Amino acid sequence: MNYADITDRLAGLGGVKWEIHARARAMAAAGQEILSLTIGEPDVPPPPELLARARDSMENGRYGYSNGRGEPGLLAALSTRYTRRTGRTIGPNQIICLPGTQTALYAALLTLVGLGDEVLVGDPMYATYEGVIASTGATMVAVPLRPETGFRMQVADVAARITPRSRVLFLNTPHNPTGAVLTRDEVQALGQLARKHDLWILSDEVYEELIFDGGSFASPLDEADLAERTIVVSSISKSHAAPGFRSGWCVGPGEFTSRMLPVAETMLFGNQPFIADMTALAVSKPSAVARGMADRFAARARMIHDMLNRNDLRVHQPGAGMFTVVDISATGLSGEAFARKLLAEEAVAVMPGESFGLALAGWLRVSLTRPDAEIAEACRRIAAFTAREMGPKT
Numbered sequence: 039m040n041y042a043d044i045t046d047r048l049a050g051l052g053g054v055k056w057e058i059h060a061r062a063r064a065m066a067a068a069g070q071e072i073l074s075l076t077i078g079e080p081d082v083p084p085p086p087e088l089l090a091r092a093r094d095s096m097e098n099g100r101y102g103y104s105n106g107r108g109e110p111g112l113l114a115a116l117s118t119r120y121t122r123r124t125g126r127t128i129g130p131n132q133i134i135c136l137p138g139t140q141t142a143l144y145a146a147l148l149t150l151v152g153l154g155d156e157v158l159v160g161d162p163m164y165a166t167y168e169g170v171i172a173s174t175g176a177t178m179v180a181v182p183l184r185p186e187t188g189f190r191m192q193v194a195d196v197a198a199r200i201t202p203r204s205r206v207l208f209l210n211t212p213h214n215p216t217g218a219v220l221t222r223d224e225v226q227a228l229g230q231l232a233r234k235h236d237l238w239i240l241s242d243e244v245y246e247e248l249i250f251d252g253g254s255f256a257s258p259l260d261e262a263d264l265a266e267r268t269i270v271v272s273s274i275s276k277s278h279a280a281p282g283f284r285s286g287w288c289v290g291p292g293e294f295t296s297r298m299l300p301v302a303e304t305m306l307f308g309n310q311p312f313i314a315d316m317t318a319l320a321v322s323k324p325s326a327v328a329r330g331m332a333d334r335f336a337a338r339a340r341m342i343h344d345m346l347n348r349n350d351l352r353v354h355q356p357g358a359g360m361f362t363v364v365d366i367s368a369t370g371l372s373g374e375a376f377a378r379k380l381l382a383e384e385a386v387a388v389m390p391g392e393s394f395g396l397a398l399a400g401w402l403r404v405s406l407t408r409p410d411a412e413i414a415e416a417c418r419r420i421a422a423f424t425a426r427e428m429g430p431k432t
């Protein structure tokens with residue numbers, strides 16, 4: 039039988055990257071005790087008032103068909119939030135609600151690029167980016183993010199990779215997997231480059247509310263001279279510990295959202311009113327759970343640094359998010375080989391850096407969302423495993 043080209047383009051870009059995670063889950067299901075530091079699931083439930091709002095809405099009959107853009111109450115709440123954040127009017131016509139950041143990225147890229155176009159994206163990157171770009175037929179152009187510059191995207195690295203086919207500069211701040219947060223100066227400099235080459239800026243801001251230790255957030259959407267080319271995607275998955283509700287959105291220029299609306303409509307035929315009601319409440323004020331998560335994740339990142347950042351392991355200090363990354367290249371193992379052996383020998387599951395791009399080969403990504411004691415025990419086992427791999431010092 040014949041299949042569409044998209045299936046070839048996406049072959050190997052989906053579940054394969056999560057192989058260690060899947061294997062750890064299977065081992066746990068078979069009864070083995072596994073310390074699983076693979077994915078970033080919030081460590082608290084969503085705030086009770088949000089669950090109550092979703093329940094009340096369902097009981098009040100808010101389960102019918104919606105429309106392709108979003109429920110008016112949620113559009114109004116998002117409009118207020120982004121108008122306040124940017125200091126400019128962001129109208130409901132500039133917003134489209136979608137089931138999660140992931141779908142918003144998919145619909146936005148499908149609206150912006152196709153075969154022959156190039157999308158510039160930082161490497162390392164969130165594991166789905168390569169697939170979502172490939173799904174459109176566009177070519178991914180990896181911009182290296184380096185530990186020496188805190189994994190923050192540098193203008194010269196982008197400039198060196200711009201071609202006449204470049205269409206989109208894809209940013210992710212705060213960044214998964216490295217926890218890097220772009221400064222306002224960096225956002226402005228990247229934005230000026232995008233202006234010079236007439237690029238769209240697609241900004242994944244799903245970790246906006248998980249910044250550590252008084253750090254500050256900067257977005258190209260908040261720069262008036264970048265607004266005409268900036269599209270922001272986000273959701274309540276991380277900020278409100280609600281990934282299973284699949285509630286996200288996209289904000290951009292009105293012309294862009296009118297072009298994207300038919301894409302969203304043909305994909306989804308509307309949103310879920312009871313989830314929209316819950317999300318409207320969520321985005322109407324600062325999250326009740328984000329600050330606590332950010333403080334706990336920052337403390338765990340420091341603990342991992344204190345326990346492992348010596349001799350053969352180099353632990354990066356994230357500025358936000360749910361993960362830290364560890365350079366294990368001194369062991370001579372790839373991230374994949376390290377993660378596979380660590381799971382087999384120590385029952386600790388972490389993600390190989392290679393799942394997030396070539397730039398993170400020889401690294402691991404460790405989730406900060408498990409309890410302190412579990413993370414401390416995982417660190418002890420990682421240290422013991424590393425010592426065995428390195429052999430006796432001569």
Ligand SMILES: Cc1ncc(COP(=O)(O)O)c(C=O)c1O
Nearest residue numbers: 138139140164214244273275286
């Ligand atoms: C950088 C980044 N973007 C998007 C997503 C997907 O988020 P959502 O649950 O809103 O689809 C994730 C989830 O881990 C992520 O880390």
